[in-house]
Amino acid sequence: MIKKAKPKAKIDKKAGDALSIEIAGLKLRNPVMTASGTFGYGSEFAPYTNLEKIGAIIVKGLSLMARQGNPSPRIVETPCGMLNAIGLQNVGVENFIRDKLLFLRMLKTPVIANIFGETVDDYCEAAKRLEAAGGVAGLEINISCPNVKKGGILFGTDPHEAHKVVKAVRDAVKLPVITKLSPNVTDIRVMVMAVEDAGTDAITLINTIPGLVVDVERRRPVLANVIGGLSGPAIRPIAVRMVWEAKSVAKVPLIGSGGIISANDALEFILAGASAVQVGTANFLDPDAAVKTAAGIADYCKRHRTTVKALVGAMKTGQ
Amino acid sequence: MIKKAKPKAKIDKKAGDALSIEIAGLKLRNPVMTASGTFGYGSEFAPYTNLEKIGAIIVKGLSLMARQGNPSPRIVETPCGMLNAIGLQNVGVENFIRDKLLFLRMLKTPVIANIFGETVDDYCEAAKRLEAAGGVAGLEINISCPNVKKGGILFGTDPHEAHKVVKAVRDAVKLPVITKLSPNVTDIRVMVMAVEDAGTDAITLINTIPGLVVDVERRRPVLANVIGGLSGPAIRPIAVRMVWEAKSVAKVPLIGSGGIISANDALEFILAGASAVQVGTANFLDPDAAVKTAAGIADYCKRHRTTVKALVGAMKTGQ
Amino acid sequence: MQSSQSTIVYNKKIADNYFKMRLSWSALEVRPGQFVMLRVSDGLDPLLRRPFGIFNVICAKRGTGFSFKRPTGVEILYHVVGKGTAILSSKKPGERINVLGPLGNGFPEPEDARNVIMVAGGVGLAPMLPLAQRLKAGVLLFGARHKADTKIIAGFSGLGCRIRFATDDGSRGFKGFVTGLLADEIKPDSVIYACGPAPMLKAVALMAHRAGIRCFVSLESAMACGIGVCLGCAVKAAPLQAGYEAGVFRMVCSDGPVFDSMDIDWDTL
Amino acid sequence: MQSSQSTIVYNKKIADNYFKMRLSWSALEVRPGQFVMLRVSDGLDPLLRRPFGIFNVICAKRGTGFSFKRPTGVEILYHVVGKGTAILSSKKPGERINVLGPLGNGFPEPEDARNVIMVAGGVGLAPMLPLAQRLKAGVLLFGARHKADTKIIAGFSGLGCRIRFATDDGSRGFKGFVTGLLADEIKPDSVIYACGPAPMLKAVALMAHRAGIRCFVSLESAMACGIGVCLGCAVKAAPLQAGYEAGVFRMVCSDGPVFDSMDIDWDTL
Ligand SMILES: Cc1cc2nc3c(=O)[nH]c(=O)nc-3n(C[C@H](O)[C@H](O)[C@H](O)COP(=O)(O)OP(=O)(O)OC[C@H]3O[C@@H](n4cnc5c(N)ncnc54)[C@H](O)[C@@H]3O)c2cc1C
Ligand SMILES: Cc1cc2nc3c(=O)[nH]c(=O)nc-3n(C[C@H](O)[C@H](O)[C@H](O)COP(=O)(O)OP(=O)(O)OC[C@H]3O[C@@H](n4cnc5c(N)ncnc54)[C@H](O)[C@@H]3O)c2cc1C
Ligand SMILES: Cc1cc2nc3c(=O)[nH]c(=O)nc-3n(C[C@H](O)[C@H](O)[C@H](O)COP(=O)(O)O)c2cc1C
Ligand SMILES: Cc1cc2nc3c(=O)[nH]c(=O)nc-3n(C[C@H](O)[C@H](O)[C@H](O)COP(=O)(O)O)c2cc1C
Ligand code: FES
Ligand code: FES
Numbered sequence A, B: 001m002i003k004k005a006k007p008k009a010k011i012d013k014k015a016g017d018a019l020s021i022e023i024a025g026l027k028l029r030n031p032v033m034t035a036s037g038t039f040g041y042g043s044e045f046a047p048y049t050n051l052e053k054i055g056a057i058i059v060k061g062l063s064l065m066a067r068q069g070n071p072s073p074r075i076v077e078t079p080c081g082m083l084n085a086i087g088l089q090n091v092g093v094e095n096f097i098r099d100k101l102l103f104l105r106m107l108k109t110p111v112i113a114n115i116f117g118e119t120v121d122d123y124c125e126a127a128k129r130l131e132a133a134g135g136v137a138g139l140e141i142n143i144s145c146p147n148v149k150k151g152g153i154l155f156g157t158d159p160h161e162a163h164k165v166v167k168a169v170r171d172a173v174k175l176p177v178i179t180k181l182s183p184n185v186t187d188i189r190v191m192v193m194a195v196e197d198a199g200t201d202a203i204t205l206i207n208t209i210p211g212l213v214v215d216v217e218r219r220r221p222v223l224a225n226v227i228g229g230l231s232g233p234a235i236r237p238i239a240v241r242m243v244w245e246a247k248s249v250a251k252v253p254l255i256g257s258g259g260i261i262s263a264n265d266a267l268e269f270i271l272a273g274a275s276a277v278q279v280g281t282a283n284f285l286d287p288d289a290a291v292k293t294a295a296g297i298a299d300y301c302k303r304h305r306t307t308v309k310a311l312v313g314a315m316k317t318g319q
Numbered sequence C, D: 001m002q003s004s005q006s007t008i009v010y011n012k013k014i015a016d017n018y019f020k021m022r023l024s025w026s027a028l029e030v031r032p033g034q035f036v037m038l039r040v041s042d043g044l045d046p047l048l049r050r051p052f053g054i055f056n057v058i059c060a061k062r063g064t065g066f067s068f069k070r071p072t073g074v075e076i077l078y079h080v081v082g083k084g085t086a087i088l089s090s091k092k093p094g095e096r097i098n099v100l101g102p103l104g105n106g107f108p109e110p111e112d113a114r115n116v117i118m119v120a121g122g123v124g125l126a127p128m129l130p131l132a133q134r135l136k137a138g139v140l141l142f143g144a145r146h147k148a149d150t151k152i153i154a155g156f157s158g159l160g161c162r163i164r165f166a167t168d169d170g171s172r173g174f175k176g177f178v179t180g181l182l183a184d185e186i187k188p189d190s191v192i193y194a195c196g197p198a199p200m201l202k203a204v205a206l207m208a209h210r211a212g213i214r215c216f217v218s219l220e221s222a223m224a225c226g227i228g229v230c231l232g233c234a235v236k237a238a239p240l241q242a243g244y245e246a247g248v249f250r251m252v253c254s255d256g257p258v259f260d261s262m263d264i265d266w267d268t269l
Helices: A002-015 A093-105 A120-133 A153-157 A159-172 A188-197 A233-247 A263-272 A289-303 B002-015 B092-105 B120-133 B153-157 B159-172 B188-197 B233-247 B263-272 B289-303 C083-089 C128-135 C147-153 C179-185 C198-211 D083-089 D128-135 D147-153 D179-185 D198-211
Strands: A021-023 A026-028 A032-034 A056-058 A075-078 A081-084 A111-115 A138-142 A177-180 A202-205 A209-212 A227-231 A254-257 A274-279 B021-023 B026-028 B032-034 B056-058 B075-078 B081-084 B111-115 B138-142 B177-180 B202-205 B209-211 B228-231 B254-257 B274-279 C002-015 C018-024 C035-039 C050-053 C056-059 C071-079 C096-103 C116-121 C139-144 C162-167 C191-195 C214-218 C234-236 C249-251 C258-260 D002-015 D018-024 D035-039 D050-053 D056-059 D071-079 D096-103 D116-121 D139-144 D162-167 D191-195 D214-218 D234-236 D249-251 D258-260
Touching: A021 A274, A032 A289, A075 A227, A075 B233, A081 A233, A081 B233, A093 A111, A093 A120, A111 A120, A120 A138, A120 A159, A138 A159, A153 A159, A159 A177, A159 A188, A188 A202, A188 A233, A202 A233, A209 B233, A227 A233, A227 B233, A233 A254, A233 A263, A233 B075, A233 B081, A233 B209, A233 B228, A233 B233, A254 A263, A263 A274, A263 A289, A274 A289, B021 B274, B032 B289, B075 B228, B081 B233, B092 B111, B092 B120, B111 B120, B120 B138, B120 B159, B138 B159, B153 B159, B159 B177, B159 B188, B188 B202, B188 B233, B202 B233, B228 B233, B233 B254, B233 B263, B254 B263, B263 B274, B263 B289, B274 B289, C002 C071, C002 C083, C002 C147, C018 C083, C018 C147, C035 C071, C050 C071, C050 C083, C056 C128, C071 C083, C116 C128, C116 C179, C116 C198, C128 C191, C139 C147, C139 C179, C147 C162, C162 C179, C179 C198, C191 C198, C198 C214, D002 D071, D002 D083, D002 D147, D018 D083, D018 D147, D035 D071, D050 D071, D050 D083, D056 D128, D071 D083, D116 D128, D116 D179, D116 D198, D128 D191, D139 D147, D139 D179, D147 D162, D162 D179, D179 D198, D191 D198, D198 D214
Parallel strands: A032 A056, A032 A274, A056 A111, A111 A138, A138 A177, A177 A202, A202 A254, A254 A274, B032 B056, B032 B274, B056 B111, B111 B138, B138 B177, B177 B202, B202 B254, B254 B274, C116 C139, C116 C191, C139 C162, C191 C214, D116 D139, D116 D191, D139 D162, D191 D214
Antiparallel strands: A021 A026, A075 A081, A081 A227, A209 A227, B021 B026, B075 B081, B081 B228, B209 B228, C002 C018, C002 C096, C018 C071, C035 C050, C035 C096, C056 C071, C214 C258, C234 C249, D002 D018, D002 D096, D018 D071, D035 D050, D035 D096, D056 D071, D214 D258, D234 D249
C-alpha cells in the first residue's frame, strides 16, 4: 500500500486535496469507485475513460472456481432501472490472477477484488489467494448477491451468518476488508452492527434489490432466473435512506451504492453519511460516468469551499 | 353486501364476465381498485373519470381522530417515482362518515375504508364505527405506512404485532378485512402467514418503500419528515416480486400495488398471483388511469380469449 | 375542469430562460389566478405533472365580467429551472401535451379595481395578466433580477394599469426589491394581489398587515395531483382567521393557490 | 471504439415502421457486421442504450479491402418495435445522440466473395449492406412479411450481388420463409452469412450443417453495456468446436455478434 500511496499523494496535491479520502487504510484520490460487476476487470473501459482518475476499481465478483452463470435472458430494463440475473459468472480467482491482474497492477488506481462463495471456506480461500498474488489493495465481500439461489442471499440477510463469514475472512487476511450488505432486510442497522463486530473495515450499501418482470404476452418471467437484482436510479432514494440509517450506528466508513448517475447523486450519499460512493449501472450509459462524477464533486467542493471529508454525513435534519 | 352485489352483477353481465372477480366476499366488476391516499374520498375524481367503471374505491387512510399530518415539503419527485411524507393527514372517521360517505353511498362501486391507528384499540374503534355507519363494503388495514414515526411501521414489520392488530380488527367487525403489508421486511412470506393466521380475508402488497432525497445545495433532506415513502413505476419490479413470493404461501387472495401505470403493469401483478390490483401514483398523472387500466385488461382478455380469474397466478416458470 | 390532450400552437423564447407557450385548449370558464398542470413528457421521467399559472386566455369574444368564458386556447409563461421546464422549452408547435385544469380558486374580484395593487416577482408575473385584463385599472409593481428579465412584461401595456419596475441591479426602474415601490402606493383602501417567491410574499404580507389593508397572495408548492387528493402541497394556516382552524394545513392546489395573507402561518414558509 | 456525441443528419421513414437515420460520426475503422449502441434519450427512461447494426458507412474515399477506414458518418436502419425505437423515430435532424462504437467482431472475410450466400430476415438486413458493399458479389436472400417491407432493400441494387425475395404472403418473390430459397443456392463451397430472427437463423444453421458448409450468424440479445462487462447478453456455446469450451457462455456484444453457427448451442435459443 505504501508503495502505491506515494504517487497517488502527488496526484492529490495537483488535483487539490479536497477530494482525497482514506477508507479502511486505502488512500483514494477521490471518493468515486466503480461498482463490482459493472466495470468488468477494468481493462474493458481503458478505451473510453481515464482509469487513473477513478478513486478505486472494484472488479467483477470472484469465486474460488470459475462460474458459468445463469442462462439467458439475464437482464431486462425497468422504469429508471434494470434487473440482472447474471448468476455471478466469473473467471475464478486463479484465472483472474493470471490473466487480469497484470494489467490492473500497472495502474496507480487501487484495485479492490469483490469476492463471494457458497461456504465460509470458499470466501476465505479466495481471499487468501488474492492477498498472496499481490496487486490487490483490498477486498469487498459480497454477502448480498440476490441472484444465486444457493449461497449469497443467506449470508446477507442473517446477522449471524454475516458475522461468521466476515470474521473468518477478516482473520484470514491482512488486506482491508469491505463488507457489502444486502438491502433485503427489515433493519439494516442490525446487519451493520453484526459485520462491524466481525471486524469489517468498511461497509458498502446497497447491493441490488430483488425484483421480477413478467412478460405478459408469454405469461412467463422475462429472466430465465425468474428473479433479478434491481439497480439504477430507481433504487437511489432507498439506498440513500439505508446509508443514512446505517450512519446512525456505524463506526466504520460507509460506501454508498445505488443509482448514482451524477455528482449530485453521489453527494446525496456523502451528505447522508457515505465516505465514498460506487458508480454501477451508470457505467453502461456512459463509460466515463465515474470520472465525470468525480469531476462534478470537485466542482461542488470548489463552489462551496469545502472538502469531501467535511461533507461526509453533513446533512442537517430538524429545523 | 347482497343489496349492493345485485346491481353490480347486472353490470358484469353487460361488460361480459371476463373481468369480474370476488375478493373477500366483495364482488368486483373488474380487478382495478384505486389505492388509498391517491384518490382522496372519490368525489374529487368525479369530474375526470367514471367512478362507476372502477373495481373498488379505497379512500384516504382514516384514523379515529382527525390528523393534521406532517409539515411541508411533503412530496418530492424521484427517478420514475416520488416520495411522500403526508403524515397520514385525514379528516378522521367521524367527519368521513358525516361529510364524505353520503356521496360514496350513491355509487354502485364498492367503497373500502383504509384505516390505521397508533394502538390496537384505535384500529378496532375506527373499524367498528365505519361498519356501524354502513355504506362501507370493506376495510383495508394499513399496518405499513412508513411515514409516521410512531405507530404504523412497528405493526408492519413485526409478525406478532401484525397478528395482534389484524386479529383484533377481524374479531371486532363482520366486514371483509384486507391487510396491507409493508415491503420493508426480510421475508414477506412470514408476514403473509402471520396476518392470514390472524384471519385477514385478503392481503394488499406492497405499500411504499422508505426513501430519502437530499437537497445537496442546502445540505438538508428535501422532505420536512426526512424520510418518505417511495411509490411509482420505480418500485414495480420489487412489488411484483413480493406478490410472487407471497403467492407461494398465501391462501387468501392477494391485491397487488406498486407502480401500476398501464394494463400491462396490472397484468404483471395478476399473472404473478394477484387477484386484483390498485392504481395509486398513476392517478396523479392521469385521473382516468384506473378506468383505462381496466379497459386495457378487458382488451387483453378478449385478445387472449381468457378471464381475469384464469390469469391469476398463471405465470409459468421453468422451461 | 378536465384532463385533455392539447396541441402546441407556439413555444417562443421571450427572454433568457423565459418561454411563452400557447396551447389549443377548451374549458367552460377560467378565473384570473387559476393554473393548469402539464404532463411535460409521455415517458416516466419526469413522472409528475408540472403546475403553471394561466398567463393568457384565448377567447372567441373577450366577454365581460371577472372571468373568461369558453376559451379556445391558453398561454403559459414559464421559466426554465430544471428538467421538466427544459423539456417543455424543447417542444415544437404541433406536438401534443396533456393539460389538467383549470385548477385552483383564483383571485377574488375586488370591489373597486382602481384600488388594486398588483405585486409580481419574476415568473410570478404570469397569473397577473388575466387579472390586469379583467381589472383594466390599478397599478402593477414588477420586480425582476435585471432589465433583461423585464421583457416578459410585454402584453401588459395598454391594459389600463400603471406599471412600475424594480430590479436587483437597478438596470430598469427602482434599484432593489419590489417591496421598495410598495410603500408609497399603499392607500387606506388599497387591496394587494401578489405572486412571486415566498420571501417577497412574506414581506408584502407584512407591509399589508402593518397598513391594515387586505392582501391576497398566490403561493407555490411542490405538487403531485393538483386536485386536492395527494395532500402534498400543504401550507399551514394562521391562528383562527376567516373561519380557518388554527394550525390546520391548507392545500395550495385546491384551497389556493390564492390565499388571504392573514390566513397563512408565514413562519412556516 | 469510442463514446461520442453525434448529430443527426437525417431520419427518414423508408417503409412502415422502418426508419433510416444518418449520424455524423468518426471512427478509425469499421468492419461489416459491427454495431453501435445509441442513447435514445438523455433522460432516465428508457435507461439503457439500444444496439443497432451499422447499415452504412460514410467515407471520404470508398477505400479498398474488407473494412471501411476513417468514416465521417454512419447510417442505421431500424424497425420501430417499442419505446426506444419510437423515441428514435421522433428525432429531428440537428438533434444530438450519443453513439458508442463500433462494437463487436463483425463478419469474417470470405476466401471467395462469389461463394457467399447472404440470408437476411426483416431488419436483419441492416448489417448486410456493408458486407454486400465489400463483397460486390454473391447472392442475397431477403425474407420479409410482405412486399411493403421489402422497400428497405433500396441501396443493395448495383452492388454486384444477386437479390432474391421471399415474403410470408408471396406479395413479392417466393411465398414462404427465406429458407425456401436457400436450398437451391447452396453449393459445396458456399459460405452463408445470416442475420434475422432466431428461428430463421436456427433453420439456416441446420441447412448449412446438413450441407456441410460454413455458416456465420449475427445474433441478437438484450444488452446493457455492449462492451462485454455486464455479461447480460450471454448465449450458450455448443459442445467443443473451434476451441470453445462446451456449455460456456459467449457474449453477443464482445465475442459476437457474429458467430460460426457450429459454435452455438441452438437448443438454448
Ligand atoms: C400553482 C403554481 C403555479 C406556478 N406557475 C408557474 C408559472 O406560471 N410559470 C413558471 O415558470 N413556473 C410556475 N410554477 C413553478 C413551476 O411549477 C416549477 O418551476 C416547475 O414545476 C419546475 O419543474 P422542473 O422539472 O423544471 O424543475 P425541477 O427539476 O422539478 O426542480 C428544479 C428546481 O425547481 C424547484 N421547483 C420544483 N417544483 C417547484 C414548484 N412546484 N414550485 C416552485 N419551485 C419548484 C425545485 O425545488 C428545484 O430547485 C408554478 C408553481 C405552482 C405550484
Ligand atoms: C447486436 C444487435 C444489433 C441490432 N441491430 C438492429 C438494427 O440494425 N435495426 C433494428 O431495428 N434493430 C436492431 N437490433 C434490435 C434492437 O436493438 C431492438 O429492437 C431495440 O433495442 C428495441 O428497443 P425498444 O426500446 O424500441 O424496444 P423495447 O421497448 O425495449 O422492447 C420492445 C420489444 O423489442 C424486444 N427487444 C428489446 N430489446 C431487444 C434486443 N436487443 N434484441 C431483440 N429484441 C429486443 C423486446 O423483447 C420487446 O418485445 C439489434 C440488436 C442487437 C443485439
Ligand atoms: C450487471 C450487474 C452485475 C453485478 N455484479 C455484481 C457482482 O458480481 N458483485 C457484487 O457485489 N455486486 C454486483 N452488482 C451490484 C452492483 O455492484 C451495485 O451494487 C448495484 O448495481 C447498485 O448500484 P447501481 O444502481 O449504481 O448499479 C452488479 C450489478 C449489475 C447491474
Ligand atoms: C401521496 C400518497 C399518499 C398515500 N397515502 C396512503 C394512505 O393513507 N394509506 C395507505 O395505506 N397507503 C397510502 N399510500 C400508498 C398507496 O396506497 C400505494 O400503496 C403506494 O403508493 C404504491 O402504489 P403506487 O406505486 O401505484 O402509488 C399513499 C401513497 C401516496 C403516493
Ligand atoms: S397537489 Fe395534491 S393535494 Fe395539492
Ligand atoms: S451487453 Fe454487456 S456484456 Fe454484452
